[in-house]
Amino acid sequence: MDNNARVRSGTVGAIAVILLLGGARVDTALAQFDPGDRGTPGDLEPGGTRAVEFTPPDRGTPGALEPGGTRARAPFEAPFPIEEGLGSTRGCTVTNGDDREFAALVPDTPETIGVTTQEYPTVYAYVPETDGKVEVEFTLSDKDYNDLYTLSFEVDSRGEIIPFQLPRSVNLPPLPTQEPYLWSVTLICNPADPAANSFVEGWIGRFQPTETFVSDLSSGSGLTKAALYADAGVWYEAIDTLAQLRQANPNNAAVQEQWENLLRSVGLEDYADAPLRNADD
Numbered sequence: 001m002d003n004n005a006r007v008r009s010g011t012v013g014a015i016a017v018i019l020l021l022g023g024a025r026v027d028t029a030l031a032q033f034d035p036g037d038r039g040t041p042g043d044l045e046p047g048g049t050r051a052v053e054f055t056p057p058d059r060g061t062p063g064a065l066e067p068g069g070t071r072a073r074a075p076f077e078a079p080f081p082i083e084e085g086l087g088s089t090r091g092c093t094v095t096n097g098d099d100r101e102f103a104a105l106v107p108d109t110p111e112t113i114g115v116t117t118q119e120y121p122t123v124y125a126y127v128p129e130t131d132g133k134v135e136v137e138f139t140l141s142d143k144d145y146n147d148l149y150t151l152s153f154e155v156d157s158r159g160e161i162i163p164f165q166l167p168r169s170v171n172l173p174p175l176p177t178q179e180p181y182l183w184s185v186t187l188i189c190n191p192a193d194p195a196a197n198s199f200v201e202g203w204i205g206r207f208q209p210t211e212t213f214v215s216d217l218s219s220g221s222g223l224t225k226a227a228l229y230a231d232a233g234v235w236y237e238a239i240d241t242l243a244q245l246r247q248a249n250p251n252n253a254a255v256q257e258q259w260e261n262l263l264r265s266v267g268l269e270d271y272a273d274a275p276l277r278n279a280d281d
Contacts, residue, residue, distance in 0.1 A: 052223065052258040053265035054107060054230045054238060098129035098159040100270055102187065105161065106202040107235060108267030113203040116236040119174030122165040122279070124239055125185040125200060126271050129159030135188035138164045143180050148172065152188075160275040163243065175206040204236060223258055230262060238262060246276055 105124040106114050114123075127136060133156045140149040149172050151164070164185065166172060175181065184201035209217075213232065217225050222245045229238035242262055245255045260272040 051261040051265075052227045052230050052238070052242065053261055054233070054235060056107065056233050100126060100128055100159065100274065102126065102128050102198055102200055103268070103271065104183075104185065104200040104202040105239060105263075105268055105271065106266075113180065113205055114235040115233055116175070116204055116206050117209045117234055118206065118237065120166040120168055120172075121175070121204065121206070121236045122163050122240045122243075123183050123202065123204065123236060124161055124163055124243065126161050126274055127155065127157045127159070127185070127187070130157050130187075132156070135191075136162070137186040137188060139184050139186070140166065141182045141184070143182065145182070148181075158275065160277050161243075161271060162277045163240075163279045165279060175204070177206050177208055180205050209234075223254065226258060226262070230265075235266075243276060244279075247278060 103126045105126060127134075133154050135152060135154050137150060137152045139147055139151075141147050149166065149170070155162070162185075164183070166175070181204050182201055183204055184199050186197055186199040188197055190196040213228070216228055220228060222241060226238055226241040226245070229235075229241060239262060242255070242259045245252075246259050249255045260269070263269055263272045
């Protein structure tokens with residue numbers, strides 16, 4: 001693979017070329033998650049003081065769990081940096097009323113690989129407002145760019161955050177643990193001109209939580225669970241927990257505040273007040 005560029009293709013024939021801006025391969029994330037010595041989040045209901053802020057997974061020499069419950073750590077390598085292929089505006093004009101960029105909602109740090117504990121996780125992307133209907137393609141690939149799952153649908157985008165959940169119903173096997181996978185969202189701006197397509201992408205890897213962490217989650221409220229996930233570096237469950245709370249409680253000021261805190265902590269504050277599409281739509 002050329003170190004300066006790579007080509008992305010989808011089942012609808014979309015092709016996008018992105019330039020790699022450089023950067024070393026990165027070892028990050030956990031073999032197992034344990035709250036460890038980061039502290040236990042307190043009550044996050046109205047009146048609470050603790051903010052839900054993302055802490056990247058621990059890095060360091062891999063090893064087994066040490067006496068006293070120190071969290072295990074394992075190397076997790078990003079085969080190449082994630083980037084954006086924003087194409088052009090031909091056939092896919094973003095309206096002047098939307099100043100937010102097309103974006104994968106992942107931590108805004110190139111060394112961070114998004115972590116999940118779920119076999120079929122949900123990821124989020126912001127699709128900007130366009131001047132008409134546009135086809136959206138979601139793809140999950142392995143590290144060698146072999147597509148494992150593709151979903152295409154049409155949206156009349158008003159500028160919104162869209163959830164993409166890996167389905168159990170299409171014979172898609174669960175994500176194995178400690179393997180990197182790449183997900184992408186492509187706007188098919190002009191089927192006749194693939195170079196005009198835009199895409200964003202993010203890495204995801206699944207790890208097994210410790211019994212202690214699972215126990216802490218089971219005894220916490222929704223906002224406390226979000227804080228536990230964020231503290232442990234489990235990005236995809238942190239954002240998904242808050243997204244579901246936000247949908248179920250659209251007028252809850254505490255939920256909105258913690259949603260804003262989480263996105264701000266990873267450089268995504270511009271999307272904190274963006275509409276959130278219901279997962280069932």
